[in-house]
Amino acid sequence: MQKIRWGIVGGGEGSQIGFAHRVGVAVEEKFDFIASALDIDPDKAREFGIRLGVDSERAYANWQEMLKEENKRSDKIELVTVATPNDTHFEICKAFLEAGIDVFCEKPLTMTVEEARELVNLGQRLGRVCGVNYGYTGYPMIRQLREMVHRGDLGQIRVIFTQFAGGFMAESNWENDPRIRWRFNPEKAGISAVTFDLGSHAMHLACYVTGQKVKKVSSDFAVGVPGRELEDDSLTAFRLEDGTIGRQWVSGLAYGRIHGLSIQVFGEHGGLRWQQEQPNQLYWTKGREATKILERGAPYLYDEANRAGRVTIGHPEGMPLAFSTLYKDLAEVINSRKEGEEPDPSALTYPHFEDGMHMVEVVFAQVKSSRDGGKWTEVAG
Ligand SMILES: NC(=O)c1ccc[n+]([C@@H]2O[C@H](COP(=O)([O-])OP(=O)(O)OC[C@H]3O[C@@H](n4cnc5c(N)ncnc54)[C@H](O)[C@@H]3O)[C@@H](O)[C@H]2O)c1
Missing domain, CATH: 3.30.360.10 (Dihydrodipicolinate Reductase; domain 2)
Structure with missing residues (x-):
């Protein structure tokens, strides 16, 4: 099974939550980190993406450019994580869903019930995998x-x-x-x-x-x-x-x-x-x-x-590895959809947009x- 092509918007250097997502994804070993728009500052966004190993042409200055350029590619990202401030979640999630990309959004999903409902309906209509990071569930x-x-x-x-x-x-x-x-x-x-x-x-x-x-x-x-x-x-x-x-x-x-x-x-x-x-x-x-x-x-x-555990008993596991459990769930669901198979039922408990x-x-x-x-x-x- 090929790795899932993953990208992230937000979660730049020094942010509270970006590191935990990157570790969460890396631990799971089912994803390739190939595209990013990490920071509100375009120069920092590009520079940090390259430093993290993203190819220079896919370390984007902002999420709009990321969406536009990824959409042109046959190997565009399959899952995007949205780790920006709360008031941007709706617009970014909507745009990526409409482009046919699965979305894992930070909490709270949106600022209003109406926006949340619109995203839930959109995700259902397009058949996308839509998770929201109530990460402690991992x-x-x-x-x-x-x-x-x-x-x-x-x-x-x-x-x-x-x-x-x-x-x-x-x-x-x-x-x-x-x-x-x-x-x-x-x-x-x-x-x-x-x-x-x-x-x-x-x-x-x-x-x-x-x-x-x-x-x-x-x-x-x-x-x-x-x-x-x-x-x-x-x-x-x-x-x-x-x-x-x-x-x-x-x-x-x-x-x-x-x-x-x-x-x-x-x-x-x-x-x-x-x-x-x-x-x-x-x-x-x-x-x-x-x-x-x-x-x-x-x-x-x-x-x-x-x-949901990874290291042997007695060795402490931490919060980024709880996020990793949600990435494991998402990978299971995305890969089973590709294979036309039913996912492991334990993977289905990850928080969905409906929960958000x-x-x-x-x-x-x-x-x-x-x-x-x-x-x-x-x-x-
Ligand atoms: N699940 C959890 O346990 C948990 C914990 C902390 C924060 N969060 C959530 O994560 C999100 C981010 O919070 P944080 O504390 O990391 O914030 P933060 O302010 O520390 O970092 C935000 C990051 O997003 C970048 N950014 C801002 N606007 C952007 C845009 N339009 N495009 C690209 N990048 C942009 C900033 O440059 C920065 O790197 C929030 O929704 C917050 O509620 C979740």
């Missing part, structure tokens, strides 16, 4: 957690508690920091700050591990650091489609919590908990028995978890609920 122990929920190890799920609360935005002099300032500017960030940017990861994990959507929310958005136009802390009660009780806390003010992403799931037979800083361990408590620590790479895990759209819908409902004093608000869709 961790082996999140795949294990999902399998344990789906196979009924916990029985009926009663409560889910998700958090994405760290101290990333706790400084009082935040207006002097350009990397923080835009996040509280509605023109740049959209209708929400931390809940859109961070909270949607936590909410998506709740949906991912249960295979359900969020039905309704009751939210309290608050500003802890004076002068901010958008929330830096939010608390949401939610219900999934089957009535499962959900709780979500999102904050940029939680000094000492470092990254602060975690999920806990409580069912009728036991509870599971996982946190991003120790991604290789999943805590499993059956009823009132002593808690067991399940380890990534162990033979007692479900196949779906071990499929759902997260935009949830955040819009959370904002509405908060503006209505925490009133229970149905999620559209």
